[in-house]
Structures are given as structure tokens and as C-alpha cells.
Amino acid sequence: MTELWQGLVKAVELIVSRDPEVMEITVRSLAISATSCTITALVCLPLGSLIHFSRFAGKRALVNLIQTFYSVPTVAIGLFIFVLLSRAGPLGELGLLFTPIAMVLGQVLLVMPIMLGLTISALSSIDKAVFETAISLGASGTQASILTLREARFAVLTAVIMAFGRAISEVGLSLMVGGNIKGFTRTLTTAISLETSKGDIELSIALGIILISLALIINVVLSRLQQR
Amino acid sequence: MALLETRSLGHEYGGQTVLKNINLEISRGEVFALIGPTGAGKTTLLRLLDLLEMPSTGGIYFDGRDVTSSEQSRLEIRRRMSFVQQKPIVFSMSVYDNVACGLRWRQRKGSNTRKKVMAVLELVDLAEHGDRNAKTLSGGETQRVAIARALVTEPEVLFLDEPTANLDPASISKVEELLAQIIQEQRTAIVIATHDLSQGQRLAHRVGVLIGGEILQVGSPAEIFRSPRTKAVAEFVGVENILNGIIRSKENNLATIEVDGQFIEAVSHFAVAEKVSVLIRPEDITFTLAKETTSARNVFVAEITRVTPLGQLARIEADCGFILLGVVTRRSVDELQLSPGKKCYTSFKATAVHVIKRWS
Numbered sequence: 001m002t003e004l005w006q007g008l009v010k011a012v013e014l015i016v017s018r019d020p021e022v023m024e025i026t027v028r029s030l031a032i033s034a035t036s037c038t039i040t041a042l043v044c045l046p047l048g049s050l051i052h053f054s055r056f057a058g059k060r061a062l063v064n065l066i067q068t069f070y071s072v073p074t075v076a077i078g079l080f081i082f083v084l085l086s087r088a089g090p091l092g093e094l095g096l097l098f099t100p101i102a103m104v105l106g107q108v109l110l111v112m113p114i115m116l117g118l119t120i121s122a123l124s125s126i127d128k129a130v131f132e133t134a135i136s137l138g139a140s141g142t143q144a145s146i147l148t149l150r151e152a153r154f155a156v157l158t159a160v161i162m163a164f165g166r167a168i169s170e171v172g173l174s175l176m177v178g179g180n181i182k183g184f185t186r187t188l189t190t191a192i193s194l195e196t197s198k199g200d201i202e203l204s205i206a207l208g209i210i211l212i213s214l215a216l217i218i219n220v221v222l223s224r225l226q227q228r
Numbered sequence: 229m230a231l232l233e234t235r236s237l238g239h240e241y242g243g244q245t246v247l248k249n250i251n252l253e254i255s256r257g258e259v260f261a262l263i264g265p266t267g268a269g270k271t272t273l274l275r276l277l278d279l280l281e282m283p284s285t286g287g288i289y290f291d292g293r294d295v296t297s298s299e300q301s302r303l304e305i306r307r308r309m310s311f312v313q314q315k316p317i318v319f320s321m322s323v324y325d326n327v328a329c330g331l332r333w334r335q336r337k338g339s340n341t342r343k344k345v346m347a348v349l350e351l352v353d354l355a356e357h358g359d360r361n362a363k364t365l366s367g368g369e370t371q372r373v374a375i376a377r378a379l380v381t382e383p384e385v386l387f388l389d390e391p392t393a394n395l396d397p398a399s400i401s402k403v404e405e406l407l408a409q410i411i412q413e414q415r416t417a418i419v420i421a422t423h424d425l426s427q428g429q430r431l432a433h434r435v436g437v438l439i440g441g442e443i444l445q446v447g448s449p450a451e452i453f454r455s456p457r458t459k460a461v462a463e464f465v466g467v468e469n470i471l472n473g474i475i476r477s478k479e480n481n482l483a484t485i486e487v488d489g490q491f492i493e494a495v496s497h498f499a500v501a502e503k504v505s506v507l508i509r510p511e512d513i514t515f516t517l518a519k520e521t522t523s524a525r526n527v528f529v530a531e532i533t534r535v536t537p538l539g540q541l542a543r544i545e546a547d548c549g550f551i552l553l554g555v556v557t558r559r560s561v562d563e564l565q566l567s568p569g570k571k572c573y574t575s576f577k578a579t580a581v582h583v584i585k586r587w588s
């Protein structure tokens with residue numbers, strides 16, 4: 001019990017003193033997840049609009065399929081990326097395995113269904129008349145789609161933040177394709193899961209506190225958004 | 229050449245014909261009112277004209293160009309039009325930005341967006357509300373934003389769909405004043421859909437009556453009101469007495485028409501033995517207790533069958549061999565003591581009777 005208490009006190013000290021390692025890991029985690037979410041958003045917002053605004057056979061089925069992938073296991077994506085990037089794999093020559101790029105790639109795949117699905121439902125919640133009003137005011141199809149996204153901005157932002165929450169808190173994928181390399185691919189979750197077993201309990205608790213705080217912040221922001 | 233023209237335009241929704249054989253020509257600067265009862269297809273027609281929907285049949289020509297060609301040319305043409313929809317929707321952004329949208333989408337380089345937006349907000353009396361979120365506006369204010377954003381792009385043709393429906397009388401006259409001002413100052417052609425006949429009369433140069441998906445009559449407001457060409461138009465413009473008769477004799481223009489065994493004199497160009505409908509407006513019918521007090525050509529002994537109060541007025545149903553509906557003031561009801569069973573005389577002038585051909 002005292003050991004745990006001491007760990008907690010030391011962890012708080014690490015955070016308060018801005019311990020370089022703690023800072024570095026936190027910043028890297030944020031950077032990797034922010035990068036993957038930005039890339040995903042750049043793909044999903046136009047793609048989601050395209051799916052929402054175009055009429056084609058099997059649209060309903062496609063949306064259902066996207067929703068099925070909301071809870072795809074992180075290790076499944078990890079395995080896929082690993083096979084893709086490993087020496088013998090199709091993209092093995094790029095030497096990307098165990099780099100932050102591999103992690104970003106994996107996270108993009110992981111959160112794409114959530115962001116895409118939630119973007120589509122955000123757009124569906126906007127009255128069709130909004131799009132049509134824009135068209136009648138002289139907007140092109142693209143301009144009217146952008147306006148509709150803008151009208152759905154709170155719901156779209158919710159989609160992005162949900163995706164960020166999933167990206168920053170997953171561990172299996174980052175471990176498999178990042179490898180928890182100190183000073184290179186070590187993130188909040190991989191450090192916690194591996195350093196704990198090595199006995200660096202203070203570091204793990206400190207990182208855990210940061211991770212939980214991040215989750216808390218995300219939740220507060222989300223519930224604020226949902227009230228809009 | 230007409231600015232906007234339709235040729236045998238028709239539209240269906242799921243196999244249901246909503247519009248058929250619409251042939252219209254709108255010239256530059258003209259104000260055309262499209263009047264018709266609810267469900268007649270007014271909104272559908274405006275949506276087709278604004279190129280929001282593709283017609284099922286027929287063509288639309290803008291400035292001589294066939295609008296059904298490419299999507300790109302439809303966009304180009306649409307940018308020369310504006311549409312104030314029946315239930316306008318504003319975007320959740322400031323009033324100013326709502327109005328500026330259309331200009332930004334057109335990306336008119338060198339055009340002074342700010343100046344134009346402020347001028348048009350001034351026109352609709354919303355200049356002080358420029359920074360407000362448009363979603364917080366009242367219904368009448370929203371309507372004015374919709375008009376403002378339609379005007380700011382200086383369209384060549386402006387479509388207005390029931391611009392004053394769902395507004396209180398004060399807002400209605402405010403919007404109508406604004407429209408009258410626009411009609412006077414701008415060279416925009418305007419097509420205004422309304423079920424309010426009098427609004428069409430107040431604002432338009434020409435009126436088209438759309439009933440059941442067909443344009444039944446086009447003419448000046450006075451023409452439509454005075455000389456409806458068909459029974460459906462007559463009913464719509466408020467002629468409540470539509471009696472079936474046959475022309476029995478004729479002297480110059482004065483015809484004697486038999487209606488249910490009674491004879492009505494009217495001005496008509498139809499020949500003897502022609503089957504006709506006789507149209508008389510309720511407000512043209514006079515009720516008296518003595519026969520001598522009237523100089524009208526048509527006088528009938530009548531028995532009141534029903535009296536329905538309508539505010540300051542009352543609707544009187546009288547049986548004079550045929551049923552006549554009249555409207556009189558409440559004061560006359562009291563003075564003449566009109567009530568069911570009361571005997572009196574009904575009279576109307578030969579010129580108050582409008583005669584149209586009967587098809588059935």
C-alpha cells in the first residue's frame with residue numbers, strides 16, 4: 001500500500017516538475033494522434049459528404065458496413081499494417097515498420113470508420129432544405145456540401161473528437177507497429193503497458209494520470225458540443 | 229424575346245401528374261402572379277423554373293437557352309435567378325453572412341460585397357441586425373432575410389413562393405410594401421406564387437391561374453377577376469353563385485337565360501340555345517323588402533333559407549327558384565330582419581352577371 005502511495009506522490013512530482021521523459025512521451029502521443037485524426041478528417045469530411053450527397057445502389061449497406069467497423073479490434077488493424085510493412089510485405093522496402101509513420105497509418109485506418117460514419121450521420125441530421133437553399137442561392141454542388149458540413153459543424157467536430165479519443169487511448173496497434181521504442185515511438189499507452197511490468201511504477205502512474213485527464217477533457221468537450 | 233419561357237412543361241411525382249402542359253412567357257421586368265389553391269402545383273412549377281428539379285416533360289428556355297442541357301450551364305443560369313422559398317431556411321451564421329453567401333459563391337471579383345450587403349439589409353430594414361445569428365430571428369424577419377439574400381445578387385428573375393404566408397397582417401403589409409418598392413425600382417422580372425388572389429392583384433401586371441396542375445387562364449388581374457373563363461377559375465376567384473342555364477332569347481347583347489325555370493337577363497355574346505354557366509358575385513346581390521326600390525333588371529321573389537354571420541358581414545342564402553348566395557352587412561340583416569323563412573326580393577344588375585360556356 002505504501003509503495004502505491006509513494007508511486008502516486010512521485011508521479012505527481014514528475015508531472016509538476018515537467019519531467020522531460022513524461023513531457024516527451026505526452027507530446028509524441030498527442031502529435032501522432034492529432035496527425036492521424038487530421039489526415040482522417042481530410043479524407044472523411046469530403047468522402048462522407050460525397051457518400052451522403054450522392055445517390056447510388058447499396059448506399060444503405062455501405063453505411064451499415066462502415067458502422068460495423070466502428071469497433072474493429074485494434075490488434076486486427078495492427079496485424080494488417082504489420083504484414084503490410086514487414087520486410088517481406090508489399091511495402092516492406094519503405095522500412096516504415098516501428099516508426100511513428102506506421103503508427104499514424106494504423107490509427108488512420110482505425111478511426112476512419114468512426115469519423116466517416118459519424119460525419120455521414122451528422123450530415124443526415126441537417127434538413128435537406130439547407131442544401132437546396134444553398135443551391136438555389138447559386139452555390140455549386142461542392143459549395144453547398146461545404147455549407148451543409150458547416151451547418152453540421154458541432155456534430156462533425158464531435159466525430160473528430162470521438163476519433164481522437166479512440167486514437168489516443170488505443171494500445172494494441174501502437175505496440176505492434178510502433179514497438180514502444182524509447183525516444184522514438186513510445187507513447188502514453190505503450191509506455192504504461194510495458195513500463196509497468198518493468199517496475200517503473202511512478203512513470204506509469206504519471207502517464208496514466210495524464211491519459212485519464214485527457215480522456216476527461218475530451219468528454220467534457222464532447223458533452224458541451226452535444227448540448228449545442 | 230421572352231426572358232423565361234416554358235413549352236408544354238409537365239411534371240410527375242412517383243407517377244402522379246402534378247403539372248401538365250404549362251406554356252408561359254415571362255418578359256424582362258414583368259411581374260407575373262401565379263395564383264391557385266393549395267396543392268395546385270405552384271411550388272413545383274417554381275422549383276422547375278429555378279432549375280432545382282428536372283421537369284418530367286417539356287422544356288424551359290432562359291434568355292433563349294435550353295436549360296436542360298449540362299449541369300454546368302444550369303448552374304450558370306441558376307446564378308442569374310433567385311428564389312425566395314415558401315418556408316425560407318436561414319443558415320446558422322450571422323444575418324450578414326447569410327446575405328453575403330450568394331455573392332461569395334459567385335466570387336464576383338472586384339464587387340463590393342460589404343457595400344451591397346449593407347445596402348440590401350438597409351432596404352429590408354435589418355441593418356441593425358447584421359451581426360445577429362439568423363436562427364434567432366422572428367418569422368417576419370427571417371422572411372426579410374430571405375428576400376434580402378435573393379436580391380443582393382441582382383437576379384434577372386426573382387421567384388417568390390408565398391412570400392407573406394404565415395405572417396401577421398402587419399408583417400404582410402411590410403413585406404408587400406417592400407415588394408412593391410422592389411418592383412418599382414428594379415428591372416427584375418418577378419414570378420410570385422400566392423393563393424391570395426388580392427395579393428396577386430395588388431402586385432402583378434399579369435396573373436396566371438394554376439388549378440390542378442394546369443394554367444387555366446392568363447390575363448390582367450382585372451380580367452381574371454371580372455371575366456373568369458372557366459368554372460374552376462370562377463370558383464377560385466370567389467364567384468360563389470355559379471348557376472347552370474340555357475340562353476333562350478337574345479336582343480343585341482342582352483340575353484335571357486333560363487335557370488331552373490326562372491329567367492335571368494345578362495350581357496352575353498353567346499347564341500340562343502347555348503348551354504352556359506351564369507356567374508354572380510355574392511357582393512353584387514341586393515336584398516330588399518319592396519320590389520320598387522330597385523332599378524336592377526333581375527328581381528326575384530325569394531325566401532331566406534340561411535343566415536351566417538361573418539364578423540361585420542353576413543352571408544345570406546336565399547331560394548328564388550334557384551339558390552343565390554349574397555353578402556350583406558350585419559346592419560342590413562338587422563334592418564331588414566333577415567332570418568330563415570323571411571320573404572324578400574333579391575336583385576342584381578344585368579351587368580353584374582358573367583356568362584361563360586358550360587362544358588358539362
Ligand SMILES: Nc1ncnc2c1ncn2[C@@H]1O[C@H](COP(=O)(O)OP(=O)(O)OP(=O)(O)O)[C@@H](O)[C@H]1O
Nearest residue numbers: 241246264265266267268269270271272273314423
Ligand atoms: N417531393 C414530392 N413528392 C411527391 N409529391 C409531391 C412532392 N412535392 C409536391 N408534391 C405534390 O404535388 C402537388 C403540388 O404541390 P405543390 O407544393 O407544388 O403545391 P402548391 O400549389 O405549392 O401548394 P401550397 O399552396 O399548399 O404551397 C401536391 O399534391 C403535393 O402533394
Ligand SMILES: [Mg+2]
Nearest residue numbers: 270271314389
Ligand atoms: Mg407551395
